[in-house]
Amino acid sequence: MSTMTDPPKADFRLSMLINDTRYRSLTFQVIAAIVIALSIWYLGNNLIQNLRAAGLNISYSFLGDSAGYDINQRLVEYDSQSSHARAALVGLLNTLLVAFLACITATVFGVIAGVLRLSNNWLVSKLMAVYVEIFRNIPVLIWIIIIFTIMTAVLPPPSAFRGENPTSSMLFGSFAFTNRGIYFPRPEFANGLFASAALNWLLVIAVLIGSWFVSGEVEKRATKKQEETGERPATLLPKLAIWLVPFVLLMIIMGLTWDVPELKRFNFSGGLNAGGPLIALWFALSIYTGAFIAENVRAGIQAISKGQTEAAAALGLRQGRIMKLVILPQALRVIIPPLISQYLNITKNSSLAIAVGYADITATLGGITLNQTGRAIECVLLLMLFYLTASLLISTGMNIYNASVKLKER
Amino acid sequence: MKKSVFLGAATIAGLAAGAAMAGTVDDVKARGKLNCGVTTGLVGFAAPDANGEWQGFDVSLCRAVAAAVLGDANAVEFVPTTGKTRFTALASGEIDMLARNTTWTFSRDVDLKFEFTGVNYYDGQGFMVPKALGVSSAKELDGARVCIQTGTTTELNLADFFRANNISYEPVPIETNAEAQQQYLAGACDVYTTDASGLAATRATFEAPDEHILLPEIISKEPLGPLVRHGDHEWGDVVRWTLNALISAEELGVTSANIDELSAGTDNPEINRLLGTEGTLGEMLGLDADWAAKAIKAGGNYGEIFAKNIGEETPIGLARGLNAQWTEGGLLYSPPFR
Numbered sequence: 001m002s003t004m005t006d007p008p009k010a011d012f013r014l015s016m017l018i019n020d021t022r023y024r025s026l027t028f029q030v031i032a033a034i035v036i037a038l039s040i041w042y043l044g045n046n047l048i049q050n051l052r053a054a055g056l057n058i059s060y061s062f063l064g065d066s067a068g069y070d071i072n073q074r075l076v077e078y079d080s081q082s083s084h085a086r087a088a089l090v091g092l093l094n095t096l097l098v099a100f101l102a103c104i105t106a107t108v109f110g111v112i113a114g115v116l117r118l119s120n121n122w123l124v125s126k127l128m129a130v131y132v133e134i135f136r137n138i139p140v141l142i143w144i145i146i147i148f149t150i151m152t153a154v155l156p157p158p159s160a161f162r163g164e165n166p167t168s169s170m171l172f173g174s175f176a177f178t179n180r181g182i183y184f185p186r187p188e189f190a191n192g193l194f195a196s197a198a199l200n201w202l203l204v205i206a207v208l209i210g211s212w213f214v215s216g217e218v219e220k221r222a223t224k225k226q227e228e229t230g231e232r233p234a235t236l237l238p239k240l241a242i243w244l245v246p247f248v249l250l251m252i253i254m255g256l257t258w259d260v261p262e263l264k265r266f267n268f269s270g271g272l273n274a275g276g277p278l279i280a281l282w283f284a285l286s287i288y289t290g291a292f293i294a295e296n297v298r299a300g301i302q303a304i305s306k307g308q309t310e311a312a313a314a315l316g317l318r319q320g321r322i323m324k325l326v327i328l329p330q331a332l333r334v335i336i337p338p339l340i341s342q343y344l345n346i347t348k349n350s351s352l353a354i355a356v357g358y359a360d361i362t363a364t365l366g367g368i369t370l371n372q373t374g375r376a377i378e379c380v381l382l383l384m385l386f387y388l389t390a391s392l393l394i395s396t397g398m399n400i401y402n403a404s405v406k407l408k409e410r
Numbered sequence: 411m412k413k414s415v416f417l418g419a420a421t422i423a424g425l426a427a428g429a430a431m432a433g434t435v436d437d438v439k440a441r442g443k444l445n446c447g448v449t450t451g452l453v454g455f456a457a458p459d460a461n462g463e464w465q466g467f468d469v470s471l472c473r474a475v476a477a478a479v480l481g482d483a484n485a486v487e488f489v490p491t492t493g494k495t496r497f498t499a500l501a502s503g504e505i506d507m508l509a510r511n512t513t514w515t516f517s518r519d520v521d522l523k524f525e526f527t528g529v530n531y532y533d534g535q536g537f538m539v540p541k542a543l544g545v546s547s548a549k550e551l552d553g554a555r556v557c558i559q560t561g562t563t564t565e566l567n568l569a570d571f572f573r574a575n576n577i578s579y580e581p582v583p584i585e586t587n588a589e590a591q592q593q594y595l596a597g598a599c600d601v602y603t604t605d606a607s608g609l610a611a612t613r614a615t616f617e618a619p620d621e622h623i624l625l626p627e628i629i630s631k632e633p634l635g636p637l638v639r640h641g642d643h644e645w646g647d648v649v650r651w652t653l654n655a656l657i658s659a660e661e662l663g664v665t666s667a668n669i670d671e672l673s674a675g676t677d678n679p680e681i682n683r684l685l686g687t688e689g690t691l692g693e694m695l696g697l698d699a700d701w702a703a704k705a706i707k708a709g710g711n712y713g714e715i716f717a718k719n720i721g722e723e724t725p726i727g728l729a730r731g732l733n734a735q736w737t738e739g740g741l742l743y744s745p746p747f748r
Contacts, residue, residue: 055641
């Protein structure tokens with residue numbers, strides 16, 4: 001009898017890289033990675049060499065030069081003497097603004113339409129089906145242009161508000177709906193607590209956040225009471241007071257007044273103005289993406305077993321509460337992952353802003369700056385970087401939220 | 411993700427790959443076709459007609475160059491370019507020359523490494539407003555909304571003009587002339603500004619042209635001309651002297667009607683040199699002796715091309731103005747053919 005020995009150590013042979021399934025997949029991945037890296041290096045090198053041969057080079061120094069053009073909608077200080085980088089920033093903020101607004105409204109439209117499409121009311125569900133199918137199946141660019149064209153064609157120009165007998169008049173004497181956008185009064189503080197308007201507004205926001213916390217606390221206390229005694233104290237009045245009293249007091253102290261828009265020589269001035277392009281783009285993106293979100297919501301709700309509804313009904317819950325307390329929280333797990341894609345789509349589709357003259361980043365950096373400087377490659381690379389970063393950030397944020405609502409498995 | 415980066419890089423590199431070539435004349439001859447960049451469509455300057463044939467003022471220049479180099483005015487591949495793609499198309503070698511009402515500016519010439527080979531249309535930026543506004547000068551436009559095509563030199567001039575006069579305005583960026591027209595007529599903007607020739611052409615298409623006026627201020631110089639890549643001087647010479655031949659032909663009275671007769675030889679040595687019956691100008695350019703004669707035959711001399719496409723007899727209805735010959739008080743002046 002021979003003694004037991006260790007099994008012979010499989011010595012590694014080069015052929016195993018191809019023949020051994022343990023290594024094969026790795027081998028091919030490494031080869032693929034090298035080939036891709038080499039191709040990118042080759043193409044990039046080719047680009048740089050050719051540019052150099054043509055006397056050009058990749059340079060971002062143009063970003064510091066004076067842009068020379070004006071932008072109609074700007075969230076930060078900007079004039080034609082500002083740099084191209086500043087113009088890009090203005091565009092970036094405009095992109096983020098319209099994307100943020102559209103994400104919120106698209107979600108609202110989507111959830112309402114998605115829930116109503118499953119309604120037992122034949123008319124309501126069919127109406128929602130028509131909405132979803134019409135908007136989903138026509139490209140968003142067409143919707144943007146249709147909505148913008150209708151706005152400029154249907155709404156009156158400012159000149160219609162002029163004269164002894166104007167054909168149009170301002171709503172409540174302070175709102176003007178024109179084909180250049182909507183003009184409405186701007187709140188101002190006659191005797192603000194701080195010199196700067198921004199600080200005053202921060203104070204208002206701080207007070208509102210405080211109210212939100214306190215009212216949340218009231219709600220919690222009510223739930224606790226309910227769990228202990230079975231009776232839920234009325235929370236509506238206290239919550240109303242918590243929201244209103246500090247806010248109204250603050251407004252009285254700071255002396256709230258309204259700056260009402262006025263018709264000047266060419267245009268309305270004063271007050272606030274939501275430009276036509278912004279409204280058209282915002283509305284078009286919301287209503288278009290809303291249709292997709294409606295389908296996600298419908299899928300999410302249908303993924304929940306009917307038994308859940310029946311069980312909840314057996315407990316005596318009403319329809320609305322079944323949806324709110326039982327179905328939607330579970331459906332969220334199915335709804336959120338595709339919802340992330342829709343938010344990304346909104347952000348990317350906002351680049352169609354140029355169709356209606358909205359100054360987003362594609363219009364400023366990728367449009368005018370590119371055109372004026374001729375630095376196409378640099379501008380497009382920057383644009384790619386921006387959209388990539390924005391998409392990854394939105395995706396990360398939403399994935400964190402998803403992780404917090406998804407089924408906890410232990 | 412990897413894939414899209416790869417494809418993106420491939421596209422950019424592919425575009426740039428052609429950039430470094432020299433000897434465009436030889437390339438064009440070998441290809442048997444001239445790649446000429448034009449606008450995507452501006453009636454009078456470059457637009458396909460009902461039969462799909464490109465017609466227009468800029469198009470005629472492409473045809474003249476093709477005729478000079480290849481002897482065939484139809485050996486042109488027209489590449490429609492937008493304000494955004496025009497320079498990339500030229501720099502990458504996708505097109506051999508760009509004839510697309512492009513303003514000759516310092517930075518385009520020097521920084522973008524292009525070479526403007528002359529001016530085929532002297533223009534300037536103007537303003538159009540509805541008469542009802544009661545405006546008689548651009549300096550009264552404080553607070554107005556101005557429709558402006560983005561990415562053009564007019565956009566920069568506009569900002570400079572309002573800044574210099576210390577008045578404010580609100581720009582309404584638009585992409586195309588058609589869009590501007592719609593916005594302007596709907597009253598979404600008070601003023602439309604672009605090159606004066608474009609304003610005239612646009613106003614001519616209105617239902618009631620009388621209700622709109624062009625303000626007297628011309629706020630910029632807009633010399634529009636063909637351009638080629640920097641560094642290929644032989645090719646630059648061909649395009650430059652083809653344009654000069656068309657201008658000289660008008661000055662010397664050479665037209666498409668009498669060119670056959672004049673090609674037999676005349677008493678005027680400059681006409682003889684131009685048409686190749688005397689001297690070796692064609693050889694110096696590396697072309698046939700009758701290169702200029704072919705170019706002129708393609709669409710007529712400068713005056714004929716102007717009259718046929720944008721002149722006062724056409725719907726565009728532009729007067730010669732600055733674009734008259736120097737002998738008639740205009741700016742057109744070709745260096746001598748000798």
